[in-house]
Amino acid sequence: MNGTAYLAVGFGVLWLIVGWYLYWLGRRLVALERRLDRVDSAR
Amino acid sequence: MDDLVRRRRSVLAAWGMVTGAIMALAAVAALFLAPREGEMGEVQRLFYFHMPCAWVALGLAITCVFGFSIAYLVTRNLRYDRIAAAAAEIGVMFTTITLITGSLWAKPVWGVYWTWEPRLTTTLILWFIYVGYLLLRWVAAPGHKRARLAAVYGVVGWVDVPIVFLSIWWWRTVHPRILGSGGFAIAGSMAWVLALCLAAFTLLFVYLLVLRVRILNLSSLLAEREAQAEDEGVEK
Numbered sequence: 001m002n003g004t005a006y007l008a009v010g011f012g013v014l015w016l017i018v019g020w021y022l023y024w025l026g027r028r029l030v031a032l033e034r035r036l037d038r039v040d041s042a043r
Numbered sequence: 044m045d046d047l048v049r050r051r052r053s054v055l056a057a058w059g060m061v062t063g064a065i066m067a068l069a070a071v072a073a074l075f076l077a078p079r080e081g082e083m084g085e086v087q088r089l090f091y092f093h094m095p096c097a098w099v100a101l102g103l104a105i106t107c108v109f110g111f112s113i114a115y116l117v118t119r120n121l122r123y124d125r126i127a128a129a130a131a132e133i134g135v136m137f138t139t140i141t142l143i144t145g146s147l148w149a150k151p152v153w154g155v156y157w158t159w160e161p162r163l164t165t166t167l168i169l170w171f172i173y174v175g176y177l178l179l180r181w182v183a184a185p186g187h188k189r190a191r192l193a194a195v196y197g198v199v200g201w202v203d204v205p206i207v208f209l210s211i212w213w214w215r216t217v218h219p220r221i222l223g224s225g226g227f228a229i230a231g232s233m234a235w236v237l238a239l240c241l242a243a244f245t246l247l248f249v250y251l252l253v254l255r256v257r258i259l260n261l262s263s264l265l266a267e268r269e270a271q272a273e274d275e276g277v278e279k
Contacts, residue, residue, distance in 0.1 A: 003086035003151050010089045010147040011074070014096070014140050018247070021136060025254045032261040039268045 055253065062246045069236075069243035077236040086151050091236055093144040094221065095244035096137045097166075101204050103248050104134030105173065109201035112194035124190035125263070127197055129255035131176050133248060138170045153217065161210035162218040169207055172200040 001009075073091035080087035107130035115123040145163065146156040157163065176196055183189035211218050221228055229237065 001151075003084040006086045006147045006151055007074075007088050010092065010144045011070075013143050013147075014092055017136060017140055021251070025251070025258060028258050029254065029261070032258060032265060036261060036265050036268065039265065039272055042272065 051257075055250075055257075058246075058250055058253070062243070062250045065239075065243045065246055069240045072236045072239050078230070078232050080233075083152055086148055089144050089148045090221075091240045093141060093148060094237065095240045096141040096144060098241055099244050099248045100134050100137035100141055101169070101207060103245065104130045104137060104252075105169070105201060105204055107252070108134060108173070108176070108197040109204075112197035115190055115194045116198075119187065121187070121190060121263070122260070124194065125259040126252070126256050127194065128180055129252055129259055131173055131180075131197065132255060133251050135170065135173045135177060137248075138166065138173065142166060142170060158217065160216050160218060161214040162207065162216055165203060165207040165210050169200075169203045172203060176200060 069091075073088055077088060077091065079085065108127045111123045111127040111130065114120070115127065142163075145166075149158070150156050176193060179196060180189060180193050183192060210216065211220055
């Protein structure tokens with residue numbers, strides 16, 4: 001591999017991890033807000 | 044849903060958009076606008092992501108764990124414990140990225156992905172310490188006992204942060220020294236790109252922390268409301 005390939009892999013790994021984490025946070029936040037709405041409206 | 048929740052959501056969305064725009068700008072600057080380094084070539088550009096990740100992990104996230112753990116121990120307020128937990132998770136994530144990007148830079152420059160030199164070894168120890176912190180939180184039951192234990196662990200574990208930082212001055216090392224007594228020891232045409240990347244990653248950290256703390260607060264609120272709803276059901 002040359003320097004550009006190492007750079008591409010590093011940049012890719014960075015955004016894969018951060019992107020996945022952001023996606024997971026977003027999904028969890030939406031699910032929690034929905035559940036909270038459901039509990040509140042049931043009371 | 045009340046106005047406060049809606050307003051918070053729009054502030055968070057706006058913050059996310061601003062962070063995304065600055066991150067994109069930083070990526071363009073690092074990949075295309077910064078000058079090509081003479082000796083290392085293109086792989087040197089990894090440094091513009093590697094150092095900001097290390098800054099977020101050690102300078103911000105793990106230091107937040109330290110600060111909010113002390114705040115919890117002093118006040119016994121679980122809100123501080125949740126902030127410390129969120130910061131630890133982000134800290135482990137950015138320490139992981141720091142280790143990976145560092146190894147990818149090292150292979151073409153040093154000829155090996157990994158060497159047991161002081162900066163790398165102390166960073167790996169830090170990673171293990173805070174993975175241990177997350178495991179501790181995961182296995183223990185939620186409450187003040189877990190918070191107290193995690194807070195003490197978080198404070199003691201932070202001792203490795205100054206060791207990581209000073210390791211390149213304390214021991215013989217092959218790790219580059221970017222920070223000298225007179226500031227950044229790099230050319231001005233590279234320094235502004237580094238400063239932009241540091242600012243972008245700092246904004247990203249704050250955004251992730253706010254988002255993660257909000258999730259932990261909502262989880263706690265939901266558990267409370269569900270317990271209340273169950274009690275009301277039993278009473279009826």
